[in-house]
Amino acid sequence: MLTNDRLHWLTPAALVMLSATPGYAVEYLSIEQAQRLCFPKADQFAASHIQFTPAQIKAIEAASGQKVLVRGEQVWKATQGGRLQGFFIVDYVIGKHLAIDYAVALSPDGAVRQIEILQYRESYGGEIRNADWRKQFAGKTARSPLALNSDIRNISGATLSCRHVTEGVKRVLATYELCLK
Amino acid sequence: MKSNPSRARTALRRLALAASAILFCQSFGAFAASPPEPAAQPDNAAILKKVEELEAKVQTLETRLSKYENAPPAPSSPLDRSVLTENLALENSPSAETATTPQLDTRPALFGLGYRSNAILSIGAYGELKYGAQQTPEGWRHGFDSGRVVLLPTFQITDNIVFNAEIEFEHGGIAVDADDKLTGSVELEQAYIDFRFNQYFNWRAPGVDVVPFGYINLFHEPTQFYSVQRPELDNGLIPTTWFEGSTSLYGKIVDNLNYQLQVNTGLEDIGRNGGVPDGPYDPGISGTEALGLARTPIGDFNQAKNALGYALRFSYTPPFVPGLAGSTSVFYTPNVTPRNAHSDNGGALGHSSVTMLDTELRYRVPKTGFEFRGEFVDVFLGSPGNLRANNDSDPADNVGDNMWGFSLEAAYHWDLKPRFKNGWELVPFYRYTFENLQTGGFAGRDENRPTGQGKRQFHTFGFAVFPTPQLVLKLDYQFALDDAPDSPKSDHFLGAVGFFF
Numbered sequence: 167m168l169t170n171d172r173l174h175w176l177t178p179a180a181l182v183m184l185s186a187t188p189g190y191a192v193e194y195l196s197i198e199q200a201q202r203l204c205f206p207k208a209d210q211f212a213a214s215h216i217q218f219t220p221a222q223i224k225a226i227e228a229a230s231g232q233k234v235l236v237r238g239e240q241v242w243k244a245t246q247g248g249r250l251q252g253f254f255i256v257d258y259v260i261g262k263h264l265a266i267d268y269a270v271a272l273s274p275d276g277a278v279r280q281i282e283i284l285q286y287r288e289s290y291g292g293e294i295r296n297a298d299w300r301k302q303f304a305g306k307t308a309r310s311p312l313a314l315n316s317d318i319r320n321i322s323g324a325t326l327s328c329r330h331v332t333e334g335v336k337r338v339l340a341t342y343e344l345c346l347k
Numbered sequence: 348m349k350s351n352p353s354r355a356r357t358a359l360r361r362l363a364l365a366a367s368a369i370l371f372c373q374s375f376g377a378f379a380a381s382p383p384e385p386a387a388q389p390d391n392a393a394i395l396k397k398v399e400e401l402e403a404k405v406q407t408l409e410t411r412l413s414k415y416e417n418a419p420p421a422p423s424s425p426l427d428r429s430v431l432t433e434n435l436a437l438e439n440s441p442s443a444e445t446a447t448t449p450q451l452d453t454r455p456a457l458f459g460l461g462y463r464s465n466a467i468l469s470i471g472a473y474g475e476l477k478y479g480a481q482q483t484p485e486g487w488r489h490g491f492d493s494g495r496v497v498l499l500p501t502f503q504i505t506d507n508i509v510f511n512a513e514i515e516f517e518h519g520g521i522a523v524d525a526d527d528k529l530t531g532s533v534e535l536e537q538a539y540i541d542f543r544f545n546q547y548f549n550w551r552a553p554g555v556d557v558v559p560f561g562y563i564n565l566f567h568e569p570t571q572f573y574s575v576q577r578p579e580l581d582n583g584l585i586p587t588t589w590f591e592g593s594t595s596l597y598g599k600i601v602d603n604l605n606y607q608l609q610v611n612t613g614l615e616d617i618g619r620n621g622g623v624p625d626g627p628y629d630p631g632i633s634g635t636e637a638l639g640l641a642r643t644p645i646g647d648f649n650q651a652k653n654a655l656g657y658a659l660r661f662s663y664t665p666p667f668v669p670g671l672a673g674s675t676s677v678f679y680t681p682n683v684t685p686r687n688a689h690s691d692n693g694g695a696l697g698h699s700s701v702t703m704l705d706t707e708l709r710y711r712v713p714k715t716g717f718e719f720r721g722e723f724v725d726v727f728l729g730s731p732g733n734l735r736a737n738n739d740s741d742p743a744d745n746v747g748d749n750m751w752g753f754s755l756e757a758a759y760h761w762d763l764k765p766r767f768k769n770g771w772e773l774v775p776f777y778r779y780t781f782e783n784l785q786t787g788g789f790a791g792r793d794e795n796r797p798t799g800q801g802k803r804q805f806h807t808f809g810f811a812v813f814p815t816p817q818l819v820l821k822l823d824y825q826f827a828l829d830d831a832p833d834s835p836k837s838d839h840f841l842g843a844v845g846f847f848f
Contacts, residue, residue: 194546260469262471262501263469263471263499263501263511264469264501264503264509285506287503287506287507287509287543289509289511289541289549289551289597290565290566292546292599292605293603293605293664295546296602296603296664296666297602298666298669315711315760316714316762319669319670319711319713320670320711321664321672322664322672322709322711323562323566323662323664323672323674323709324664329816
């Protein structure tokens with residue numbers, strides 16, 4: 167009887183659990199896929215992650231004008247036949263409320279090759295995934311203004327995502343200058 | 348039983364051994380620390396001192412060791428963080444000193460080394476606090492309005508299931524009877540669960556949500572517009588904040604073109620909660636308030652009609668005009684007439700549909716400070732003869748079969764970065780709004796004597812200062828004009844502090 171009662175009570179909960187776990191997550195690109203997209207010729211991606219020291223955090227914050235909320239940065243060195251092709255950096259920013267995972271591919275001299283959005287979780291503002299918006303970052307360096315409505319065009323309706331990704335790229339470029347160069 | 352004395356003996360032997368060892372060590376230690384000359388035989392006091400020194404050293408070392416042992420382990424995350432250990436810190440450390448003693452970040456770990464993309468309850472907020480003077484038939488009135496403070500909880504339940512809500516404290520947020528002195532309100536404007544399937548198809552489960560119609564109804568944080576009050580088209584023609592019990596599908600159609608299709612509880616032609624009374628009641632749709640009172644209540648199954656409403660919104664950012672964004676929305680409900688609706692002489696009121704159209708554009712001219720916005724709203728009333736406003740014995744609030752309006756706005760974003768350290772922005776703006784809430788096509792039992800107050804124009808100008816993108820200070824003046832010969836002036840001169848984070 168007790169078992170039956172429990173089953174009765176648990177059935178709705180189980181149904182909710184089932185409906186709440188669709189089989190796939192909203193991941194646009196995995197890290198590996200993004201690495202291949204950014205460096206199609208590379209034959210190796212060697213993890214070269216950074217853990218910031220407090221002094222580095224201060225320096226990055228001063229150089230980029232952005233708060234550093236992470237303790238380190240995920241960095242891979244892309245090489246082809248042992249020759250450095252560039253850096254692949256995975257970072258995140260908060261859009262309106264939720265994390266936006268994105269990757270920045272840098273050439274060996276620290277200029278942006280491209281950026282890729284890995285995961286976008288907000289309901290609105292996904293337009294930042296559009297290629298024509300992301301294209302604007304190509305060639306930017308730590309010396310670029312990287313300011314919304316200045317050298318980076320805003321997308322009305324996706325303002326917060328645009329602003330925060332722009333700020334994130336600025337921070338990543340400062341990280342390159344201070345920790346990878 | 349026998350074993351006890353032997354155990355004690357063993358223990359004693361061990362004790363004696365240990366004591367001799369200690370004594371030996373102490374003596375050795377004392378000798379070692381002493382000058383090598385045999386003449387320097389240490390006395391007991393010196394040995395005791397040495398022991399005390401050693402104890403102190405051991406204690407210090409133990410404290411330091413336990414600090415390292417109890418240090419939190421390197422955080423892990425869903426991504427490849429496992430390799431982020433002290434080795435990397437050593438590899439990348441700028442100096443040998445940090446390489447041998449890795450420095451621990453003692454700041455609170457908001458997201459650890461990486462982040463946790465789920466199981467984070469985030470609470471955002473926005474609000475606007477207003478002050479200034481408003482013109483009334485009795486003259487100018489000065490005052491203050493704690494317009495709204497809104498809390499925005501968001502919880503990512505799984506990677507693709509997200510809870511969102513908007514809890515709003517309006518005008519002070521004290522929910523009491525209207526005839527009390529303090530009459531704010533607490534509103535639940537949004538509360539829903541999103542099931543994110545892919546970028547093309549997502550489902551917003553039944554909940555409370557804003558109707559996807561226009562721009563400001565969806566994005567109404569004070570940093571989204573420059574005037575103190577929300578744009579006038581959103582103060583009646585679109586009953587902003589227009590939220591309903593609803594469910595939606597939304598996503599991307601192609602790059603730069605998104606859709607949202609919502610089924611909701613629709614509008615209703617009654618200006619009060621709790622259903623139609625036997626006697627007179629206020630209309631929900633009228634020539635003076637437009638659709639301002641037609642929102643459907645979200646509580647306690649108090650909706651006064653059965654028909655649903657359907658809203659479809661397309662938003663676009665055409666890639667061939669960089670900086671341009673816009674949306675086109677349509678809303679339709681086959682009936683807004685509440686159950687038991689009646690005219691003042693007792694006649695029953697039949698069904699009336701409502702169809703609404705909206706198109707709005709926002710254009711920020713690339714690489715300049717110029718911004719232009721425009722919006723057009725059109726509302727079609729299917730059977731005006733069945734609307735309460737045309738059957739409520741008030742000849743002045745009647746409506747025809749259509750009401751519409753448009754607005755045009757120009758703003759200039761003046762970057763004050765060279766003058767202010769943190770990059771303040773000054774945005775002067777001007778907006779023209781025209782509304783006609785009482786066009787032709789009147790039908791109903793009332794006399795039809797509109798005063799002209801439904802035909803309105805607004806000139807709104809002022810400026811907004813953004814010390815940061817999350818904060819805005821506003822000041823504006825609004826000329827309000829209508830076609831009524833004895834129309835009371837209702838200009839305003841208002842300031843506001845708005846925030847959104």
